[in-house]
């Protein structure tokens with residue numbers, strides 16, 4: 001970007017400023033904790049693709065450090081995809097240790113509780129010792145999940161039900177569809193709310209918009225660094 005174009009852009013978008021981009025948002029542990037609390041736990045996070053779990057029982061585990069969560073994503077017998085916190089409902093032991101695989105049930109390694117592909121508690125060794133245990137109240141804890149164009153998204157906050165296709169607009173007030181090619185060559189609509197034009201390949205546009213679209217306007221203004229012309 002030459003000095004002339006920089007001057008034009010500074011005049012057109014004064015809110016972006018012309019100072020060096022601060023590095024604090026990238027290195028501050030305190031900043032990260034605030035982002036976790038106010039941002040990442042509230043938005044849809046991309047965790048995988050539907051092709052990764054094509055058959056009933058296929059699963060993968062996604063560690064979401066930005067949400068302080070480990071998410072178990074599994075396809076059930078009906079072909080539906082579910083997501084659960086990767087934690088046993090008994091004593092909060094980690095449920096699945098492998099990154100991906102295929103199974104008929106999940107067994108906790110601590111006391112052997114068993115869960116089916118829908119997260120229901122279906123097996124409790126020495127169940128008579130658990131007086132008053134109601135299996136239906138102790139399934140795996142569900143994580144909100146949605147899919148869009150084969151992308152799987154999870155949202156850590158319980159109760160969130162906005163759909164990806166219609167309601168993921170925390171920070172994208174004006175959407176201009178950009179068509180780009182990814183994966184198998186399908187044309188995917190990706191939305192951009194930035195006034196800047198990106199000089200980069202389609203995958204970069206997708207990455208910027210998938211990740212950037214999940215940022216608050218404040219963080220986006222501070223951290224977006226796209227070459228412009």
Ligand code: FES
Pocket residue numbers: 088089090091092093108109110111112113
């Ligand atoms: S912690 Fe999982 S069965 Fe006890």
